[in-house]
Amino acid sequence: MSRFDWLSEFLAELEEEHVVVHSGSARALAPAHLLRIDPEDWGKAAAVARNMDLRWAGIWGDEQDNDIVLSALLVNQGDYVVLRTAVLSDNPEIASHTPLYPGANRPERHLHDMLGVRFTDHPDARRWTRHRAWSEDQHPLHHDFPVAGNPPEHTPADADYPFAPIQGSGVYEIPVGPVHAGIIEPGHFRFQAAGEPILRLEERLGYVHKGIEKIAVGRDAEGLARLAGRISGDSTVAHTWATCQAVERACGMRPPERASIIRGLLCERERVANHLGDIGAICNDVGFAFPQMQCQALREQWQRHSAELTGHRLMMDVVIPGGVMINLDETAITGLRDAHVRLRDQARELFDILDDQPSLEDRLLTAGYLSPDTAKALGASGYVGKASGQAIDLRADGLYAPYSRLQFNTALSENGDVAARMGIRQEEVFSSLNLMDEMLDMLEQQSDRIDIFAELPDAPCGEGLGLIDGWRGEIVSYVRLDEEGRVARFFARDPSWFTWPALERIVLGNIVPDFPVCNKSVNGSYSGHDL
Amino acid sequence: MMRILNRIRATGTLTEPAPDLHDPEIEALGREIKTQVDARFAGSLAIREVDAGSCNGCELEIHAVNGPHYDIERFGVHFVASPRHADVLLVTGPVSRHMETALRRTWEATPKPGFVIASGDCACNGGEFGVSYASCGAVENVIPVDIRIPGCPPSPVELMKGILALIGTAKTA
Numbered sequence A: 001m002s003r004f005d006w007l008s009e010f011l012a013e014l015e016e017e018h019v020v021v022h023s024g025s026a027r028a029l030a031p032a033h034l035l036r037i038d039p040e041d042w043g044k045a046a047a048v049a050r051n052m053d054l055r056w057a058g059i060w061g062d063e064q065d066n067d068i069v070l071s072a073l074l075v076n077q078g079d080y081v082v083l084r085t086a087v088l089s090d091n092p093e094i095a096s097h098t099p100l101y102p103g104a105n106r107p108e109r110h111l112h113d114m115l116g117v118r119f120t121d122h123p124d125a126r127r128w129t130r131h132r133a134w135s136e137d138q139h140p141l142h143h144d145f146p147v148a149g150n151p152p153e154h155t156p157a158d159a160d161y162p163f164a165p166i167q168g169s170g171v172y173e174i175p176v177g178p179v180h181a182g183i184i185e186p187g188h189f190r191f192q193a194a195g196e197p198i199l200r201l202e203e204r205l206g207y208v209h210k211g212i213e214k215i216a217v218g219r220d221a222e223g224l225a226r227l228a229g230r231i232s233g234d235s236t237v238a239h240t241w242a243t244c245q246a247v248e249r250a251c252g253m254r255p256p257e258r259a260s261i262i263r264g265l266l267c268e269r270e271r272v273a274n275h276l277g278d279i280g281a282i283c284n285d286v287g288f289a290f291p292q293m294q295c296q297a298l299r300e301q302w303q304r305h306s307a308e309l310t311g312h313r314l315m316m317d318v319v320i321p322g323g324v325m326i327n328l329d330e331t332a333i334t335g336l337r338d339a340h341v342r343l344r345d346q347a348r349e350l351f352d353i354l355d356d357q358p359s360l361e362d363r364l365l366t367a368g369y370l371s372p373d374t375a376k377a378l379g380a381s382g383y384v385g386k387a388s389g390q391a392i393d394l395r396a397d398g399l400y401a402p403y404s405r406l407q408f409n410t411a412l413s414e415n416g417d418v419a420a421r422m423g424i425r426q427e428e429v430f431s432s433l434n435l436m437d438e439m440l441d442m443l444e445q446q447s448d449r450i451d452i453f454a455e456l457p458d459a460p461c462g463e464g465l466g467l468i469d470g471w472r473g474e475i476v477s478y479v480r481l482d483e484e485g486r487v488a489r490f491f492a493r494d495p496s497w498f499t500w501p502a503l504e505r506i507v508l509g510n511i512v513p514d515f516p517v518c519n520k521s522v523n524g525s526y527s528g529h530d531l
Numbered sequence B: 001m002m003r004i005l006n007r008i009r010a011t012g013t014l015t016e017p018a019p020d021l022h023d024p025e026i027e028a029l030g031r032e033i034k035t036q037v038d039a040r041f042a043g044s045l046a047i048r049e050v051d052a053g054s055c056n057g058c059e060l061e062i063h064a065v066n067g068p069h070y071d072i073e074r075f076g077v078h079f080v081a082s083p084r085h086a087d088v089l090l091v092t093g094p095v096s097r098h099m100e101t102a103l104r105r106t107w108e109a110t111p112k113p114g115f116v117i118a119s120g121d122c123a124c125n126g127g128e129f130g131v132s133y134a135s136c137g138a139v140e141n142v143i144p145v146d147i148r149i150p151g152c153p154p155s156p157v158e159l160m161k162g163i164l165a166l167i168g169t170a171k172t173a
């Protein structure tokens, strides 16, 4: 169905349900279509969306005067719609989308903690992002909440969080974290098990909440980009890009074409680096150290090359509002081509060995199963979604340069297990290498004298939506700038919001000792989620 | 199996010599490191890494220190799973308020004298996040710090330098 067809069908269905669309705009939040509706119709509109099989991709709120403006993002195969409404700040109450879209559960609780919006019919009234650094009646994203807050002298542990209880003979609980045994981010896992198999897992996140949405306010575009680059360090290019894209759209400008190509190249480099690291780590989690060492070596060479090109091993702060910090000349392009050939050979040899290891197969096949239905219900994107039949890849949708000019097929599997998630990552290493080669062709067709940066207008003002496919999946970034070009509201939605709840389902029936490999095959970002 | 062995043989040893930093102080430390670890820490320096609120960029580079190119274990320095086994806490991130108590408890669980390295700009001075309703800022705002390794994130070589520097401090501590 073309965009026009399904959108008019959506509008017709809304009308059928007596949902009044006050105004629609194809430009205000392009490429998304913005639809303004009444707050009483919030739930009904989601029901229509659910019936039409739209994916639910996030919610954010923005305090403006006496209102809280709410925006929910819905997707139909690469076409985005933002539903928008406003509720009064002194009584912000609205229907929950969670009964229709389970993926909305935590995002809505986050919004409640941060902005005080009450979601009626929400099945889970517990706090989520809030622990004990601020009280129940305070909401950090309110304008009158000071950035410094008024935290207790020592913030106590969130000890009384009401985990769902379980009872039964022989059933026991294993609390893990927030400080974990490895070199990983903090979070709490509450396992309930009988014997070895896991009966239930409940995650408790929010430990690395750093107030990103709040401390973004008042920054200029450059400062915001630096912050966005630290939402999740392993996705620094993708998050910075999404945020710069949102800023650029808010200003009604585009970066020069060469800048977009270089951004694409860096973003694929980031994908390859992380996939290599995780493929090794997945093998290591089932006691197979050889691939871990091989992958770490490949990753290290790759990162050194990144440092040579950009001055930073993780390529932080290279994407900036209006363009990129670095150009690639002929020597750099030749060097990259050689590196791509080398990595393609090395990865092929290594992955062939992995594909041929019965002991690895034994541990990864059927382990950590996520059904396509569950993946769809949660809206899981990236390799977690792709390994469970969800063809969500913004690059393939051609939504942004340079991908709009590149042909690309999404790796896909219906198997849903750890092996499938690792397989998708292996395929993506090669498809990224191919894409990068094509991007180098595009660069070569241009003169390297061409601009890689364009000034933002003096006092940019307005709102913009950034949509980027990072290595973990779909990243959404929303920015509203005030009259002076300063950030009035910033929200970033990492793909981890929907893969963390997937992990709770993935581990069911698996034995506790297989949790690390299940977890690694998902590898949600704690920092990207906790904000 | 043969293919694995062939691959291992073809890869060879990637581990690089200890960082030669042309910094007389560090070079001396580099030569001394094994002796120091042997003398002060009975042959092994056990580090417990604590992410107290990092963006996870710092963790990526700490992983690399354990990878084949740097292989810090050859100096007797290894990363352990519990603070109770640790000589040193390597703390990253600004300390988020939600991690404040967890970090304190980890510190209390570390046998004394436990040394603390604040690793990365965030851990040294709050970095991009500073102090706010959600962040305590620098690690030293929460627990005492012996050594700071700046960088966002510090590279593996910088991390190794910092750990060498700590052993130097520990000698006189």
Ligand code: SF4
Pocket (backbone or CB within 6 Å): A230, A233, B053, B054, B055, B056, B057, B058, B092, B093, B094, B119, B120, B121, B122, B123, B127, B128, B151, B152, B153, B154
């Ligand atoms: S120092 Fe940099 S890399 Fe490390 S946690 Fe802070 S922002 Fe992330």
